[in-house]
Amino acid sequence: MRLFKLPAVKIFGAFLAGVLVVIAVAFAGNWPGLPHLSWAEDNGVVQAAPLPGLGPDVIPNMVAGAGPAVVRINTTTISNVSQSNPFLNDPFFRQFFGNQYSIPTQPQESHGLGSGFIVSPDGYILTNEHVISGVSEIEVTLSSREKPYPARKVGADSELDLAVLKIDAEEELPYVTLGDSDSVRVGDWVVAIGNPYGLDHTVTVGVISAKGRPMTIEDKQYRNLLQTDASINPGNSGGPLLNLKGEVVGINTAINAEAQGIGFAIPSSTVKAVFEDLVNKGSVDHPYIGVYLQAVTKEAAKYFGLSDLNGAIVASVVRGGPAYTAGLRQGDVIIGYNGNGVTNPNQLIELVQGTAIGSQVEIKFIRGGVENSVVVTIEAKKS
Structure with a gap:
């Protein structure tokens, strides 16, 4: 699997050099119900002390109940790689023979490893999208069985980094609930x-x-x-x-x-x-208004004539998107969303996340020192 590592924090001086965040977030739908799951010294031997407020069997018992639903995910990716040939990269060779000789390729396997967990007795499994992204084959192994199950991808969303897999078994499988x-x-x-x-x-x-x-x-x-x-x-x-x-x-x-x-x-x-x-559906529709946002810094507040650091600056607008159609433009400072005050870009993102696609919302903003408002229709983000 590909491990995600945190990059070093980059510091930006000017306000317009801030990181831009596109507002395209998942609408919170309804969740289908899932069934419930079914240290002291003694004789010179030092035993591990229990966690504060917990009995010594709480965690072992919990792991014994939930552990069988945790699975290992092995992936195989087959890609074509170029074979090394020193003649084909030699300028003298190409001078006489030109580019008529293509570099041959051959299939190459790479393998990945990740984890997942079963959430239904008929074999639905949750994992990260990046664990299975772009792979050719997925196998799932349970702790109770040596032979892996072949698995298929049911749905995935890269933006949320979530994926659902499915395995088929003759018997009911152990599972956990959310x-x-x-x-x-x-x-x-x-x-x-x-x-x-x-x-x-x-x-x-x-x-x-x-x-x-x-x-x-x-x-x-x-x-x-x-x-x-x-x-x-x-x-x-x-x-x-x-x-x-x-x-x-x-x-x-x-x-x-x-x-x-x-x-x-x-x-x-x-x-x-x-x-x-x-x-x-195999995918998720993300609510979308089509703006890139930036936080209000002291420099930005001074530039736009703002009295405080609340709001979200529209750094750019997607032409033809919902916000553009409604009249929002670059340089507007959004201060309200459907009756809620906006203090920063992340809060605005969360507000959009909780809005149904097709809804109409009032967005208040400041332009040229004057407060205005527009009505924006939430659309689904195009892939």
Whole structure:
């Protein structure tokens, strides 16, 4: 699998050099119901102390119940690579023979590893999209069975980094249910199960360190991630982050390679919002208004004559998009969305995320020191 690493933070001086974020986010739909899942010293031997407030059997019992639903995902990618031939790259050779000789290619296999978890007894599996992106073959292995199941992709969304797979088995499969990530508190105990470095069903324990983290990891922009200090390593991607009830509150997604004890997970609330679309349609429709945004800095506030740093600057508008059609233009500062005050671009993104495609919303903005408003119709983002 491809591991996402956090890039170094880049500092930008001028306000128009800020990072631009496109507002194209997933509409929160309805989630189909899923069935519920079914240290002291003694004689000189030092035993591990229990976690504060927990009995010694809480985590082992939870892992015993939820662990069988965690799977290893092996992928194979077949690509054509050019064969090395020194004559074909020699200028003297090409001077006489020209480009009539093409460089031959041959198929080459590459392999990846990730984690996932079963969410229904008939074999639906959740994982990260980047675990299975562009692969030719997917195999899923359960802890109770040595022979892997062939798996097929049911649906995937690169923007959310979520994918649903399906395996077919003659018997009912063990599964876990999705919990409520919105009710998770900072400091709550969580358990990560996965296959780091190919070490199957590795269990690590930690707490929720923070909620609502925005993060840019390689070419992906994540919003609203859970941060945890439970150890997450290469191979953990797609595995579950569980509460002590054995419910999935997040999908392990990334680690900070520059620091220890910092991992991130996609909240289960995000998964619930799009699971039905991934299963039924194979994709997710993202609400879209077609603007690129930038935060209001002190320099920007002075330039635009703003009294504070609240709002989201329209850095550019997609011509022909919903915002452009409604009349928004580059340099407008959005301060309101459908009756809600806008303090920063991330908040505006979350507001759009909760809006149904086809809805009409009032957007208030400042242009040339004067407050204005337009009505924008939310559209689905085109692929």
